Amino acid sequence: MPFYLNVLGVECTYGAVKVIDGMTLAISQGSFAGIIGPNGSGKSTLLRCISRALKPVRGTVLLEGESLYSLGSREAARKMAVVPQETAVNFPFTVEEIIMMGRSPHLGRFQVEGEKDFEIAGRSMDLTNTRHLAGRLITALSGGERQRVIIAKALAQEPELILLDEPTSHLDINQQVEILSLLQRMNKESGLTILAVFHDLNLAAQYCDRMVLMQRGQAYQVGKPEEVLTADNIKEVYGTRVLIKKHPVTGRPTVFLLTQGGQETAGKGRIHVICGGGAGAAVLGLLAGLGYEVSAGVLNAGDIDWETASFLELRMTEEDPFSDISDRSHKENLEMLRGADACVLVSIPFGRGNLKNLEAASQACEWGKPVLLVEEQEIEERDFTGGEAAQRYNQLKRQGAFVLRDRAEVPDVLAGLLPVRT
Amino acid sequence: MKPQSRVWRWRMITGTLFLVLGLLVIICSTIGPAQISPVDVLAMLLRKVPWVGSIVPRGDWPQSHETIIFQMRLARVILAVLVGAGLASSGVVLQGLLQNSLADPYILGISSGAALGATVAMLFGLGAHVLGVFALPLIAFAGAVVTAFSVYNLARVGGRVQVSTLILAGIAVGSFLSAVTSYLMITGGQNIHQVVFWLMGGLAGRGWDHVAVLAPYIVIGLAIMLLNVRNLNAMLLGDEPAQHLGIDVERLKQVMLMAATLTAAAAVAVSGVIGFVGLIIPHAVRLVVGPDHRVLLPSAALAGAIFLVAADALARVAAAPEEIPVGVITALCGGPFFIYLLRKKKEPGF
Numbered sequence: 001m002p003f004y005l006n007v008l009g010v011e012c013t014y015g016a017v018k019v020i021d022g023m024t025l026a027i028s029q030g031s032f033a034g035i036i037g038p039n040g041s042g043k044s045t046l047l048r049c050i051s052r053a054l055k056p057v058r059g060t061v062l063l064e065g066e067s068l069y070s071l072g073s074r075e076a077a078r079k080m081a082v083v084p085q086e087t088a089v090n091f092p093f094t095v096e097e098i099i100m101m102g103r104s105p106h107l108g109r110f111q112v113e114g115e116k117d118f119e120i121a122g123r124s125m126d127l128t129n130t131r132h133l134a135g136r137l138i139t140a141l142s143g144g145e146r147q148r149v150i151i152a153k154a155l156a157q158e159p160e161l162i163l164l165d166e167p168t169s170h171l172d173i174n175q176q177v178e179i180l181s182l183l184q185r186m187n188k189e190s191g192l193t194i195l196a197v198f199h200d201l202n203l204a205a206q207y208c209d210r211m212v213l214m215q216r217g218q219a220y221q222v223g224k225p226e227e228v229l230t231a232d233n234i235k236e237v238y239g240t241r242v243l244i245k246k247h248p249v250t251g252r253p254t255v256f257l258l259t260q261g262g263q264e265t266a267g268k269g270r271i272h273v274i275c276g277g278g279a280g281a282a283v284l285g286l287l288a289g290l291g292y293e294v295s296a297g298v299l300n301a302g303d304i305d306w307e308t309a310s311f312l313e314l315r316m317t318e319e320d321p322f323s324d325i326s327d328r329s330h331k332e333n334l335e336m337l338r339g340a341d342a343c344v345l346v347s348i349p350f351g352r353g354n355l356k357n358l359e360a361a362s363q364a365c366e367w368g369k370p371v372l373l374v375e376e377q378e379i380e381e382r383d384f385t386g387g388e389a390a391q392r393y394n395q396l397k398r399q400g401a402f403v404l405r406d407r408a409e410v411p412d413v414l415a416g417l418l419p420v421r422t
Numbered sequence: 423m424k425p426q427s428r429v430w431r432w433r434m435i436t437g438t439l440f441l442v443l444g445l446l447v448i449i450c451s452t453i454g455p456a457q458i459s460p461v462d463v464l465a466m467l468l469r470k471v472p473w474v475g476s477i478v479p480r481g482d483w484p485q486s487h488e489t490i491i492f493q494m495r496l497a498r499v500i501l502a503v504l505v506g507a508g509l510a511s512s513g514v515v516l517q518g519l520l521q522n523s524l525a526d527p528y529i530l531g532i533s534s535g536a537a538l539g540a541t542v543a544m545l546f547g548l549g550a551h552v553l554g555v556f557a558l559p560l561i562a563f564a565g566a567v568v569t570a571f572s573v574y575n576l577a578r579v580g581g582r583v584q585v586s587t588l589i590l591a592g593i594a595v596g597s598f599l600s601a602v603t604s605y606l607m608i609t610g611g612q613n614i615h616q617v618v619f620w621l622m623g624g625l626a627g628r629g630w631d632h633v634a635v636l637a638p639y640i641v642i643g644l645a646i647m648l649l650n651v652r653n654l655n656a657m658l659l660g661d662e663p664a665q666h667l668g669i670d671v672e673r674l675k676q677v678m679l680m681a682a683t684l685t686a687a688a689a690v691a692v693s694g695v696i697g698f699v700g701l702i703i704p705h706a707v708r709l710v711v712g713p714d715h716r717v718l719l720p721s722a723a724l725a726g727a728i729f730l731v732a733a734d735a736l737a738r739v740a741a742a743p744e745e746i747p748v749g750v751i752t753a754l755c756g757g758p759f760f761i762y763l764l765r766k767k768k769e770p771g772f
Contacts, residue, residue: 053662077668084663090521091658091713101656105668109649112429112716157667 002065004029004193005050005161009059012042012049012217019045020056021217027210029160030191032184034204036228037214038238043197046214047165050195051082063161077105081154083164087146089138095149096134099124102156124155128182144175151179155186162186164196168203176200180207201255205229206247213237229253245311256311258289268292269418272340272364274333274357278304279348283374283407287344288312290411295340297333298325298357324353333360341418342370344410345396349382350389358392365399370417372402372410432717439724446728447503450735451495458487466491497630502734502748503727504633505625505689506699508640510707510726512686513700514719515647515678518654520585523708527686527700530570530592530679534599536690539565541603541617545610558620559635559691566687569595574679583675585661623696623749625734636692643685647719650678654715696749698756699726705763 003026012020020042027033035043048054050061052068061068063079071079081102089098102124103117113121125131128148133141138149147167154162164183168176184207186192198204204211204225211228213220215237221228234242234255243256270293273280280296281304287294297317299306309316317333319325325333333356337343343364350358364371373396383389397403402413451463461481466488468478512527520529528534540562542548548561573595577588607614653674656664665671686700707722730748733755737748 048662051662051666053665072668073665073670074668077666080666082663082666084660087659087663089659090523092708093655093658093713097655097712097714098659101659101667104652104656107652109652 003027004064005195006062006065007046007050007059008062010046010049010056010061011058012045012054012056014045019217020049022059023214023218024059025212025219025222027193027195029193030187031210032187032194032208033196033210033212034208035195035197035212035214036199036201036204037212037220041214041237042217043214044165045217047082047163047195047197051080051163052076053082074105077157079159080161080163081157081159083147083150083154083162083167085166086143086170087150089146092137092139094134095130095136095138095141096121096125098138098149099130099152099156102153105157120158121152121156124152127155127186128152129178144171144178147171147175147179148182151182159192161193161195164194166197166199169199176203183207201229201234205252205254206250226253229255243311243313269341269414270295270339271414272297272337272343274298274343274345274348274361275305276300276303276348276354276357280305280346281308283344283346283410284308284312284314286407286411287414288314292414295336297336297360298329298354325356330356330360333357334363337364337369338367340364340369342372342414344372344374344414345401346374346407347376347382349384350379350393351384355385355389355392358389358396361396361401362392362399365396365401370402371396371399372404372413373397374404374407374410376406435711435717436720436724439721439728443503443724443728443731446731447496447499450499450502450731451491453735453739454490454495456487456490458483458491462487463491494629497633498625498628498734499731500633501625501628501636501692502731504636504640505693505696506703506726506728506730507723508636508643508685508689508726509696509700509730510703511644511647511719511723512682512689513726514704514707514715514722515654515682516700517704518657518715519675519678519682520589521658521660522585522589523705524701525589526698527682527689528596528695528697529589530573530683531596531599532566532570532683532687532690533695533697534596534603535569536562536566536687537621537695538569538599538603538606539563540620540691540694541606541610544613544617544620545606555631556635559632563687563691566690567683569599570679570683570687582672619747620694621749622747623694623752624737624745624747625693626745626747628692632692636688639684639688643681643688644723646677646681647685650674651715651719654678654719655713658713694747694749696730696752698752698760699730702756702759703729706759 005027007023007025010020010023011018023046035046037043045054049056055069068076099121100113100117103113103121107113125134128151130148130152133145133149138146141149168179180203183194187194208225211225212222213228213233220237221233229244231242231244234240241258243258244253245256247254268291271287273283273294273296275296276299284294284296284305285308295315296305296309298319299309299316300319300321300323302321306318315336317329317336319329337360343361345361361371379390379393404410404413448460448463452458452460462483465478465481469475469480509527516525516527516529517523540558543558543561548557573588573591574583576591577583579587607617653669656667656669657674661671703726704722707725708718711717711721733751734748737746737751740746
């Protein structure tokens with residue numbers, strides 16, 4: 001099948017700077033394609049080039065096999081509409097007047113918009129949920145409303161292809177979702193081909209069926225979201241370490257950032273975190289992000305701490321869902337503790353099932369390892385064993401464990417206890 | 423709004439303005455030392471119209487009245503119509519093209535260029551022996567056009583004209599030329615009074631010759647502007663969005679800038695620098711009829727004509743028998759109105 005849009009070896013320059021450097025890309029009709037890439041990789045320039053605002057110095061763009069640049073302006077405007085990042089209108093046009101401008105490529109020089117044009121504009125308003133704004137002034141709208149109006153104008157052009165340059169980057173998430181869902185519906189129902197530049201990788205992954213990852217004016221990779229959005233690709237193109245996980249609901253790849261320190265892991269030491277339920281998730285993320293080698297235990301499979309640990313790809317001691325800590329997992333937990341440089345016991349509630357966790361912490365104290373107790377809630381309030389847990393817990397304090405009132409203090413205390421080894 | 427009713431609204435607005443202008447032309451023709459009634463003026467005018475003329479009976483006015491109206495007053499009123507319409511429509515087009523509601527016909531340095539041309543012509547009597555009364559307007563026109571052309575080319579980088587560069591180039595070149603004009607006025611000697619009077623803008627002493635010189639520019643200029651009027655709407659969204667609506671933006675800019683420049687340059691050459699008409703009238707009319715150029719441009723042209731005819735009448739009678747330059751009247755009205763608009767900044771359109 002021949003492709004609808006072909007970018008063939010395009011080279012674009014701004015003055016002496018080459019921004020697009022031999023870009024080649026093919027988009028088939030009816031696809032929802034997203035262009036991603038770091039700043040300066042040439043995303044918007046590529047879009048300007050396809051929108052005919054910028055002529056390439058070399059190469060060409062074909063629309064249905066025909067050179068885009070040999071089309072007449074009006075003919076091109078009947079096939080292709082463009083939605084910029086932001087549109088500043090300084091003159092008091094009404095929303096309806098703006099949307100009617102979308103009809104101008106279909107009108108003769110002296111032709112005034114007729115019933116049919118008003119009908120088409122009305123349909124665009126219904127689709128974009130802007131009919132109630134029809135009589136309002138464009139200058140008095142919010143950013144989200146204005147962007148919907150501009151999209152309505154683009155739809156009034158009745159295009160086959162719509163180009164968008166970061167159409168939602170100035171909008172709140174609800175408006176982002178609204179606008180992109182609208183485009184998705186247009187794409188599915190009317191077969192509108194969409195090519196959009198995205199800044200937000202997750203937004204792109206959610207909506208696009210095809211993605212183009214750009215690097216230094218070229219296509220680094222083109223393909224399905226799960227092919228393009230890989231940790232390796234992002235590391236290579238953006239130079240940032242990320243985790244890619246499937247979105248739990250949509251199954252689309254989703255990018256998670258590893259915070260600042262996540263870049264260097266070597267030499268900071270191993271920390272074993274005793275947690276469970278969901279009380280440890282934040283500490284696990286925090287320490288992993290700071291570059292510590294983190295292990296966790298004993299976690300019941302499927303709970304939030306377990307999910308977090310597996311998500312962060314940490315070593316951990318697992319127990320079956322909703323089960324007490326068995327001797328086997330207790331032993332494994334102790335093994336991990338023995339290899340660790342420090343132990344953190346987060347503010348978890350204690351019942352009969354997880355008393356062994358306190359035993360493990362006590363063992364760590366005996367081994368002379370620093371033990372940090374994160375005590376965000378008094379032990380008595382989270383003791384569901386009738387006093388036994390509290391007694392053992394307080395024993396830990398006598399054994400020399402450090403008591404912290406806030407999990408946020410953990411990194412500072414650890415930094416003091418564990419000097420960086422080189 | 424339904425398509426039909428919208429077109430009707432446009433017709434109503436322009437029709438009303440046209441009627442007002444007609445009435446005003448008649449009323450202002452009656453102003454002067456000789457008492458001539460409006461009815462007589464109307465009858466005199468109708469008698470000149472083919473078909474209708476033969477039905478209208480000749481009243482009992484003296485022949486001298488007919489001479490006064492046709493030889494003296496009417497020419498000046500018609501000139502005010504042309505200059506007012508030219509300046510206002512040129513202002514509308516430039517505000518639209520430059521996407522800036524503070525632009526006016528003089529933004530490309532037309533006024534400074536014309537002023538320098540006029541000053542040179544007056545101080546050195548340049549070309550007077552060859553061109554007669556037309557020496558002054560022709561040299562002023564040449565000054566205006568050359569200036570606008572240079573500013574346009576200064577602002578053109580790589581085949582494209584950036585709006586901000588255009589405005590800055592206009593200011594820079596304008597200031598330079600004004601400085602030269604001032605220098606010439608200081609050193610030029612005895613004709614300085616005449617120069618100052620011209621710079622303030624006025625229609626005193628102009629006749630049918632001037633109308634004949636000016637009319638083609640205004641008519642052709644207005645026609646070109648009206649032909650491209652819908653595309654001007656899209657220009658208000660910005661250059662690239664307009665291009666994406668199928669408009670050849672650079673070509674439109676060239677054609678419209680040329681039409682607006684020639685129209686304004688011709689008006690200035692004939693009448694001197696009449697300020698504020700090209701700035702205030704587009705503004706005021708936009709507030710009333712909205713920004714759609716299909717109704718804004720003709721309405722502003724008519725309103726500009728109405729305003730200048732009225733202002734010129736005031737210039738004649740306010741300090742009679744002395745005449746005030748009409749530019750003084752327009753600035754007196756325009757200045758406060760402009761300040762009012764600036765204070766209303768929250769109003770959309772700024």
